[in-house]
Amino acid sequence: MYFTNEEIPTIAITGSNGKTSTREFIASVLETQWNVLKTVGNKNLPISTQQMMAQFDPSKHEAILLELGMGKQGAGEQHCNHFQPNIAVITNIGTAHYGNLGNSFETTAQYKSVLIKNMKADGLLLLNKDDINSQLLDTSTFKGTLVTIGINSNANYNASNVEYLSNGMRFYVEMKGHNEEFFIPTFGEHNIFNALFAISLADKLGFPIEIIREGLKNYQVPIKRLNVYNLRGESILIDDTVNANPQSVKAAIDVLMNIGKDRKKILVLGSMLELGDYTSEGHREIGKYAAEKKIDVIYTFGDLSIDIHKGASEHGFPIEKIKHCKDRNELHHELNSSMEDNSIFLVKGSSLMHMNKTAEYLRNNFLYTMIFNENLKDEVLLNSATLALMKIEQSTMILQYGSFSKTLNIILDDKVNDGEIQLPRHLSNELSIIDLPYEYIVTDNHIQLGPVIGFLVYTRYIEDSKQQLLRLKDYDMIKGLIFMFRPTEIASENNTLTGFYYDPASNDFKQGTFPYPSVVFNRIPLREKRYKQLKKRVGDNIFNYPYRNIDKLSFWDKMKLVPKLKKYLPYTKEFTGVKSLLTIFKKYDSVYLKPVSMAGGNGIIQAKKLDGGFLITDYHGECFHLKSVKELETALKKHLLNRTYIIQQEIESFTSTGEKIDFRIYIQKDYSMKWKLSGIETKIAKSGSVVSNSKYRARIEPGELAISKYYNLSKEETENKINEITNVCIQVLKRMEKKGYLLGDAAVDFILDKSANLYLLEVQLDYAAEIKAFREDDEQRVLPFILTTPFAYAKALAGF
Structure with missing residues (x-):
């Protein structure tokens, strides 16, 4: 026997992989016969051992x-300060915590051997004979019984x-x-090894084979360890997100291949951490393995996981079928777009990558089927199996539809299909759920339907809604309820709004009644009173507000205070009369006078100092030669609008044929909820024009091509x-957000001087968007990239 009559079996389990599963x-x-004091969950640190032994x-x-x-x-050593095991199990020696344990299998084995040296020397030691690295364990001090398990080797x-x-x-x-x-209710050859440890240990402790068989059959799969979920559409999710290293990822891929033979196989991997010197090689190794196994699609998340791409592509994996995501929202967006019936997803990554959030996203969005029942009123109908799956302990559920929420009584009906949740179609006398392809989020006893x-x-656009159809061309990626409404609706006394919603079936807008939304995409100058009324219902999920032309003088005054931005601003000051213009002429020979809050080039005048006089050119392109300061003053009074003006240094930038050029960059937030470049366009002015706005524009060229062509880059x-341009513009928009703007969609006008140095002109929120569809083809080129993006951001802002 491995312990005296005064002792009880004191079992310690360690190893690189499979510790928790082997324990369970x-x-x-053992728990079929005995009362066992055991580690709970993932509490396996030395302090946990001390706390557990205090409960003995x-x-x-x-x-x-x-x-x-x-x-x-x-x-x-710290673990063994608190107890001395008489039975030890070392599952294997792998790359888990490789970087923390000396960056080699030899040093990893050395640190795991501490358990052998500190256990009872005449106890029972169980090792994996198939694991070649377990041969590196130091058993020189062990005098007890060594038992081996295996599949491919000649083990005990x-x-x-x-x-x-x-x-x-x-x-x-x-x-x-x-x-x-024997049978185990889980998958993977690696779990056969884990079960063999239980079989051999129980056999050595004298347990009957029938009891061992029954105990294994009752095994409860630990959370986030190859948990298998049946999704709708005959799809499957494998949640193996507890942790990751090359050995455990390969084992999980083997499971994916075996249970997903006739399905589209989708691998979703987060970075593997704590691999030390093996980091790059370990990730490439997984890419190679996935290519060899002929996985259909690979998604990676986290900086280190980029090496999975390299390993896969180096071994023939199609580059178009592997997608690296820097942001979790981007990852979820991509997974949503790839969802097909009869798919199987494996989600895995190191615990600090929180890949369980991605597994949860897939469960919440693709596990259940929502049915809208005309006959239900204040109830939700589901069967007992679905209730157990949802782990709801209350007798009610909360349904959220936009900003509207309602508590529903749970009614169990086993005639309802597994995974099916029946909700009431009619929520109140005024409000019903419109028949649309919604997504949903199920958490605890809460169902959110949307996005709204x-x-x-x-x-x-209310009167001619077809003008907005271009914005909805990516509706299949957004889904849910998207509706247009007017600010007069906000003051409604009831809890609903009226307007026009997009119907994907007819590709048109239809009139309807809606709940207050979860998110508002604003494209009008909304009065503060209306905004505050709307905010009470929607909260801060409103963008772009305030929606107005940015005051050019205020913009310059604020941005010049930011050291990183000041060098990107042309010299600017308020125009207070001809003296202020003469003062700036001492520094610059050519300037622009611009109304501080007008767009479209209206009211802009170019002013130049000449030998013996001045030249002003209005925004129509008409020139006036002036011989004296008095003539200059008279001309300015005639041509300037009755508005506040700024004087701004002219940054000269022309084509080889002398046409004036400037640029517009579109910066938008997308499903990642981060600012990103959507497009750049180059505005070429008509010959002689001092502005390049639509009336006085010769053409628009793609920004990238123009920057390369006109600046010889x-x-x-x-x-x-x-x-550089993108990053500077993002800094500007973030600065505006700090000053109270709620933003998600913006354009920034800028210019490059002869040396391609960047100068910012102004930020546009009310920029030309939909109306571009009625202009020349060159101006429409950017539309597919800018019209749909704000709804992707709105969806993410709504929590979907």
Whole structure:
């Protein structure tokens, strides 16, 4: 026996992979007969061992089963300061915590060997004979019984005839002269090893084979460890997000391949951390493995995971079928777009990558089926299996539709299909759920249906809604309820709004009654009173507000205070009369006079100092030669509008044929909820014009091509210049947000001087968008990239 009559089985489990699963396999057998003190959840640090041993009650507990995490040097000694095991299991030696344990298999084995040196020397030691690195363990001080398990090697306990079933795995083990059949309700060859540890240990402790078999059958799969969920459309999710290293990822991919043979196989991997010097090689190794296994699509998340791309592409994986996401919202957006019936997803990554959030996203969005029942009123109908899956303990659920919410009584009906949730179509006398392709989020006892997006527009779009159809061309990626409404609706006394919603079936807008939305995309000058009324219902999920032309003088005054931005601003001051113009002429020979709050080039005048006089050119292109300051003053009074003006240094930039050029960059937030470049266009003015706005424009050219062509930049230099412009403009927009603007969609006008140095002119919120569709083809070129993006942002802002 491995312990004296005064002792009880004191079992310690460590290893690079499979510790928790092995612990639970052993527990599922031992707990059929004994009261076991065991590690709970993932609490396997030395402090956890100390706390568990403090709970030991010799009059109560018949065995001790502790999982020892040894991810850091010295952890093994700290664990063994609190107890001395008489039975030890070391599952394997791999790359988990590789960087923390000396960056080699030898040093990793050395630190795991601490358990062998500190256990009872005449106890029971169980090792994996198939794991070649376990041969590196130091057993020199061990004098007890060594038991090995394996599948492919000649071990003391060997599994054979391993077979995948629909609900788990079947295998056989030679025991006491008989080939015994066992079943485990989970998947993966690696779990066969984990189960073999339980079988061999229980056998050595004298448990009957029937009890061992029954214990394994009752094994409860630990959370985030190959949890399998049936999604709608015959699809499957494998949630293996507890942690990741190359060995565990390969094992999970094997499971994916075996249970998803006839399905589209989608691999979703977060970075593998704590691999130290093995980091790059380990990620490339997974890319190679995925390519060899012929995975259909790979999504990666996290900086380190980019090496998975390299490993996959180097071994023939189609580059168009692998997508790297820097942002979790982007990842979820991509997964949403790839969802097809009969797919299987494997989600995995190191615990600090929180890939469980992605698994939860897939469950929440694709596990259940929503049915709108005309006959229900204040109830939600589902069967007992779906209720158990949702883990709801209350007798009610809350349905949220936009900003409207309603508490529904749960009614169980086992005639309802698994995963089906029936909701009332009619929510009140005024409000019903419109028949649209919604997404939903299910958390606890809360169902959010959406997204519900309100779109505040000018009256002309209410009267001619077809002008907005271009914005909805990506509706299949947004889904939900998107409706246009006017600010007069906001003051409504009831909890609804009226307007026009987009119907994808007819590709048209239809009149309807709606709840207050979760998000508002604003495209009108909304009065403060209306905004405050709307904010009471929607909160801060309103963008773009305030919606007005940015005061050019205020913009310059604020941005010049930011050291990083000041160098990108042309010299600017308020025009207070001809003296202020003469003062600036001492520094610059050519300037612009611009109304501080007008757009479209209206009211702009170019003023130049000449030898013996002045030249002014109005925005129509008409020139006036002036010989004296008095003539200049008279001309300005005639041509300037009755508005506040600024004087701004002219930044000269022309084509080779002398046409004036400037630029507009579109910066928008998308589903990542971060500012990104949507497009750049180059505005070429008509000959002789001092402005390049639509009336006085010769043409529009793609920004990238124009920057390269007119400034003689290489491809790399052009890319670097665009990155600089984008980053500076994003800084400007973030500064505006700090000053109280709620933004998500903006254009920034800028100019490049002869040396391609950047100068910012102004920010436009009320920029030409829909009306571009009625202009020349060159101006429409940017539309597909700018019209739809704000709704992607609105969807993310709504929580979808």
